[in-house]
Amino acid sequence: MLLLALDTATPAVTVALHDGDSVVAESNQVDARRHGELLLPAVDRVLGEAGRTLDELTGVVVGVGPGPYTGLRVGIVTAATFAATLDVPVHGLCTLDGLAYAAGQAGLTGEFVVATDARRKEVYWARYADARTRVTEPSVDRPGDLTEPLAGLTAVGAGAVLYADAFSDVRADLPQHQSAAALACLAAERLRTGGEFLPPQPLYLRRPDAQVPANYKVVTPK
Template sequence: MLLLALDTATPAVTAALHDGGRVLAAADEVDARRHGELLLPAVDRVLAEAGAELGDVTGIVVGTGPGPYTGLRVGLMTAVTVGAARDIPVHGLCTLDGIAYAAAGAGLDGPFVVATDARRKEVYWARYADARTRLGEPAVDRPADIAELVADVPAAGAGARLYADVFTGFRPGPPEHASAAALAALAAEKLAAAGDDGDAGFLPPLPLYLRRPDARVPANYKVVLPR
């Protein structure tokens, strides 16, 4: 097994290789405006560091968001394209699940929340019973609207840091952005538990936006009659 993991749902451009037992290489760079420019060089770096080639990869793991439209699509389209070109499976995982997995590895135990910055003074967030168990579906909300739900609950992620007055249980230690290394480790764990014929519970590699697109067809067209 050699998994290539990618995520561009947050400001982090992150890639990693996992052999089913451990992370062989990882590359992380935070730059919210350069996902398309930085992702493929990051893939090249992790392959080179691990002494592997793209043809050695047996599966792709990709963060499905939630995340902003443009950045999120970079990772997903790259994953789907590589998967199709190499005829290998593409496994989708919720980006928040990857952050939760990494946060627990950094010492965040028990029930907690993960929140990322959704811009527009909102957060993408979800509750977790533990590193592997999300409680309900991810959501996008204004922090003030969920204050009673998240107050004093241990929290991780850039959204929790940004609105620490609401996420009063924010812990500064765990990762704030997506981690391809964590996604890869979580995916490897799921594949091992499922076995050859089991359902590992992956998502399709489709974007989880949680919002309607900004661009809309005008409701009323201006009618111009010929003379």
């Protein structure tokens, strides 16, 4: 097994290579405006550090969000292109699941919530029974609307840190940004146990900003 994992659904441009036993190389850069510029060099760097080549891959793992449109599509299109070119499967995973898994690897146990920054004063979030078990669908909401329903739960992720007043117990010491290494480890576990994956399609959770005007004038040739 040789998995290439990548995620651009958050400000982190993150890539990792997993050989079926462990992560053999990884790259993590936080820059919300340079996903397209940084991703492919990161893939080259990770492969070079591991001494492996693209044609050795047995699969591609990609975080499918939720996340903003511009960043999210960079990772998903890249993953799909690699998979199609190399004729290997592409495995989609919820980006929040990767953060939850990383929190568990860092020692967090019990029920908790993961929240990332969705901009517009909102967060993408989901609730977890443990680091491997998500119990709600990913959602996007204003942090203030979550204070009561998530009362008492530990919260992790950049969204929780940014809006700490809306959460009960924010763990800023735990991973705040996505890690492809955690995503790759989670994917390797699911492949070994027959776990489920998501299709490589983006979880936007919002309508696109650009829309056709409601009452635009149609011009037809005479």
